[in-house]
Amino acid sequence: MECQSRLFESVDTLKAEFADDKERFTDEFMHSVTRSGLSPHRLILNISAIVLFLRNSDVKRGLCNGTRLAINEFSTHYLKLQGIVEKFLGKQFFMPRFDLEPTNANKLFQITIRKFLIHLELAMNIDKSQ
Numbered sequence: 001m002e003c004q005s006r007l008f009e010s011v012d013t014l015k016a017e018f019a020d021d022k023e024r025f026t027d028e029f030m031h032s033v034t035r036s037g038l039s040p041h042r043l044i045l046n047i048s049a050i051v052l053f054l055r056n057s058d059v060k061r062g063l064c065n066g067t068r069l070a071i072n073e074f075s076t077h078y079l080k081l082q083g084i085v086e087k088f089l090g091k092q093f094f095m096p097r098f099d100l101e102p103t104n105a106n107k108l109f110q111i112t113i114r115k116f117l118i119h120l121e122l123a124m125n126i127d128k129s130q
Contacts, residue, residue, distance in 0.1 A: 004046065004047045005044055005045065005046040005047075006044070006045055006074055007042060007043070007044050008042075008043045008044075008045060008074075008115075008116060009031075009041060009042055009043075010031070010039075010041050010043075010113055010114060010115035011097075011113070011114040011115070012027070012030040012031060012041075012111055012112070012113050012114075013111065013112040013113075013114075014030065014109060014110075014111055015109070015110040015111065015112065017109075017110075021109060025109050030111060038054065038100075038113070038115065038117070039054065039115060039116060039117070039118060039119050041115075043115075043116065043118075043120070045071055045074060045079075045120070046071070047071055047072070047073070047074070048070055048071060048072075049070070049071050049120060049121075050068060050069070050070055050084065050120075050121040051068070051069055051070075051071060051081070051118040051119065051120055051121055052066060052067070052068055052069075052118060052119045052120075052121045053065065053066065053067040053068075053069060053117065053118055054117045054118060054119055055098070055117045057095075057098075057117070061091075061093070062083065062087065062088045062091065062093075063093060063095075067083070067085070067088070068083075068084055068085050068121060069081040069082060069083055069084060069088075069093065069118075070082050070083075070084045072092070077096060077097060078094050078095060078096050078097075079094070079095045079116060079118070080092065080093075080094055081093045081094075081095055095116060095117075095118070097114050097115055097116055098114070098115065098116070098117050099112055099113070099114050100112070100113045100114075100115070101113075
């Protein structure tokens, strides 16, 4: 059985204050900056891959920072995810791409980032009581 995978890239939009900002801060530069607590610019996802949610989005439904989910389906604009931990086992979630705007006034430039707020889970701990 062949595994279906897809590449998702973030969309970074520069809000330029000066005319030469677009020349100084190229797309390649903005994509190369890795922001703490966010997924990378290029994210390759597979169906049934385990991912980790990175932000508190909907606490009442269980979409919190650190929630582990499995990918059931993906589209250009959304992911269909399923809970894999005991509390959310089998529960379905739809996740759109989120728009983020860092608000630090000391930045050289203002940027809007559109991406999925997930990170691939490369290792999982399984705790069993004896």
